Amino acid sequence: MDSHIVLSGINKSYGNVIKAHVLKHISLSIEKGELCAIIGQSGSGKSTLLNILGLLDVADSGTFLYENTDTGKMSDDQRAHFRNSVFGFIFQFHHLLPEFTALENVLIPWQIANGSISSKAKARAKELLERVGVSKDMNNRSTNLSGGQQQRVAIARALINNPQVVFGDEPTGNLDSDTAENIFELIKEINRDVDSTFIIVTHDRHLAAECNRVIEIADGIIKDDIRLEQKTKAERWGVLSPCYCRLKQKVSSVS
Ligand SMILES: Nc1ncnc2c1ncn2[C@@H]1O[C@H](COP(=O)(O)OP(=O)(O)O)[C@@H](O)[C@H]1O
Numbered sequence: 465m466d467s468h469i470v471l472s473g474i475n476k477s478y479g480n481v482i483k484a485h486v487l488k489h490i491s492l493s494i495e496k497g498e499l500c501a502i503i504g505q506s507g508s509g510k511s512t513l514l515n516i517l518g519l520l521d522v523a524d525s526g527t528f529l530y531e532n533t534d535t536g537k538m539s540d541d542q543r544a545h546f547r548n549s550v551f552g553f554i555f556q557f558h559h560l561l562p563e564f565t566a567l568e569n570v571l572i573p574w575q576i577a578n579g580s581i582s583s584k585a586k587a588r589a590k591e592l593l594e595r596v597g598v599s600k601d602m603n604n605r606s607t608n609l610s611g612g613q614q615q616r617v618a619i620a621r622a623l624i625n626n627p628q629v630v631f632g633d634e635p636t637g638n639l640d641s642d643t644a645e646n647i648f649e650l651i652k653e654i655n656r657d658v659d660s661t662f663i664i665v666t667h668d669r670h671l672a673a674e675c676n677r678v679i680e681i682a683d684g685i686i687k688d689d690i691r692l693e694q695k696t697k698a699e700r701w702g703v704l705s706p707c708y709c710r711l712k713q714k715v716s717s718v719s
């Protein structure tokens with residue numbers, strides 16, 4: 465099978481004097497179209513891993529192959545191309561530009577990639593806004609939208625360049641549980657229809673249980689890697705419960 469994303473022996477430390485070894489020899493393969501959750505205690509290295517996968521940051525050692533291309537050998541320009549055109553990002557805080565409308569915000573990555581906005585691009589942006597349920601408000605400035613609507617716009621923006629991989633760092637972390645569930649339904653639908661790979665850091669165990677795969681990070685290593693496809697809801701809770709027991713124990717031992 466063709467490899468999509470393959471990490472081998474990834475290490476990452478922060479700090480010069482006192483070094484914090486944040487990712488420790490991480491090896492991991494992700495297949496095309498996977499909907500993958502990354503879970504773990506705060507400070508365990510989830511965002512660091514996501515940033516390395518999204519080429520927002522580089523590892524100190526180890527290799528990251530994307531479709532058999534060694535990303536460590538990419539030029540800065542190639543890396544930027546991947547970040548803007550091949551990958552999409554949804555963050556906890558949507559980072560929409562307040563002075564622009566929803567439609568204009570969605571078109572920004574397109575404009576960066578292509579220099580100008582064609583009528584085809586506009587049509588696609590409108591179609592995406594319709595898909596995420598914000599088409600009625602597409603000409604409203606982003607500051608006039610609710611939190612849930614803004615996050616929907618951010619999802620449309622992440623998808624405008626038809627990304628092969630979408631990264632989410634707590635994409636629903638800032639939303640009430642109903643809106644979070646709604647947004648996650650949308651992510652699942654898009655994952656099914658477009659076959660983009662989704663890699664999502666989440667603290668929400670309900671959302672993690674809906675993914676095809678759950679990777680637990682603890683102190684910079686992969687503690688568990690669980691496949692959930694073809695499992696019933698009850699079976700999913702069953703196989704995930706040891707991870708969440710560990711997370712809970714860790715919280716109570718700190719507090
Ligand atoms: N830019 C940075 N400089 C120094 N330390 C960092 C930096 N980014 C993250 N860290 C540290 O690395 C560890 C892992 O952080 P992070 O990957 O953000 O964890 P998580 O997302 O699981 O909460 C934490 O101890 C954090 O303080």
Ligand SMILES: [Mg+2]
Nearest residue numbers: 510511512633
């Ligand atoms: Mg984080």
